[in-house]
Amino acid sequence: xxxxxxxxxxxxxxxxxxxxxxxxxxxxxxxxxxxxxxxxxxxxxxxxxxxxxxxxxxxxxxxxxxxxxxxxxxxxxxxxxxxxxxxxxxxxxxxxxxxxxxxxxxxxxxxxxxxx
Amino acid sequence: xxxxxxxxxxxxxxxxxxxxxxxxxxxxxxxxxxxxxxxxxxxxxxxxxxxxxxxxxxxxxxxxxxxxxxxxxxxxxxxxxxxxxxxxxxxxxxxxxxxxxxxxxxxxxxxxx
Numbered sequence: 644x645x646x647x648x649x650x651x652x653x654x655x656x657x658x659x660x661x662x663x664x665x666x667x668x669x670x671x672x673x674x675x676x677x678x679x680x681x682x683x684x685x686x687x688x689x690x691x692x693x694x695x696x697x698x699x700x701x702x703x704x705x706x707x708x709x710x711x712x713x714x715x716x717x718x719x720x721x722x723x724x725x726x727x728x729x730x731x732x733x734x735x736x737x738x739x740x741x742x743x744x745x746x747x748x749x750x751x752x753x754x755x756x757x758x759x
Numbered sequence: 760x761x762x763x764x765x766x767x768x769x770x771x772x773x774x775x776x777x778x779x780x781x782x783x784x785x786x787x788x789x790x791x792x793x794x795x796x797x798x799x800x801x802x803x804x805x806x807x808x809x810x811x812x813x814x815x816x817x818x819x820x821x822x823x824x825x826x827x828x829x830x831x832x833x834x835x836x837x838x839x840x841x842x843x844x845x846x847x848x849x850x851x852x853x854x855x856x857x858x859x860x861x862x863x864x865x866x867x868x869x870x871x872x
Binding site: 739 | 791793801802803804805808848852858859860861862863864865
C-alpha cells in the first residue's frame with residue numbers, strides 16, 4: 644500500500660479563493676482524520692470520520708471549513724473563502740477501527756497551504 | 760473533553776545523554792497513549808505506544824512509562840543520537856471515542872553532536 648495520499652502537496656492561493664485539499668486513506672482503514680498544524684497552535688484535530696460518517700467536527704474552526712467523505716477511498720477538506728490565517732500544514736491520517744486493533748494513525752505527507 | 764499537557768516544549772541534550780519528555784492527561788477514561796516523532800518537514804510517525812493495562816514498555820533505546828493514578832506518562836530516550844532530533848508528540852485516546860487522539864503541544868528535541 645502506498646500509505647495515505649494527499650494532494651496537492653503545496654497550495655498557494657489568494658485571500659477569498661476556495662481551497663480544496665484531498666486525501667486517500669489506506670485501503671481498509673475505517674477512520675479518517677483531518678489535522679491542522681501551525682507553530683502557534685500545534686497539531687489540531689479538525690474533524691474525523693468513521694466508515695465515511697463524520698463523528699466529531701468540533702475542531703472545525705468556522706463555517707468557512709467543510710469536509711466530506713463520499714466513499715471509503717476519498718475525503719476532501721474545503722475552505723471557502725480562504726483567509727491568511729488559514730495558512731498551515733494540513734494532514735490527513737487514517738487508522739483501523741475496533742477495540743482489538745491498534746489505534747495507530749498513519750499520517751499522509753501533508754498539504755502546505757499558504758493564503759496570501 | 761480530554762486535555763493533554765506536554766513538557767518541556769524544547770529540550771537540548773548532548774549526544775549520548777538521556778532525554779525525558781513528560782505528559783499529563785485529564786480524562787481518567789483514557790486508555791491508550793502513543794508517542795509520535797515528527798522530523799523537520801515530514802509527517803508525524805508512531806514510535807511507541809502503551810495501553811493502560813501496562814506500566815512500562817521498551818523498544819531498544821526508547822521506553823514509555825505510565826502512571827494511571829497520577830495521570831501522567833513519559834518518554835525516555837537513552838544514548839541519544841543526532842538523528843533523534845525532531846519534535847515529539849504525546850497523545851491520549853479512549854476506546855469509546857473511537858480512535859480519536861488528543862495531542863500534546865510537542866517537544867522539540869535537539870541532540871548536539
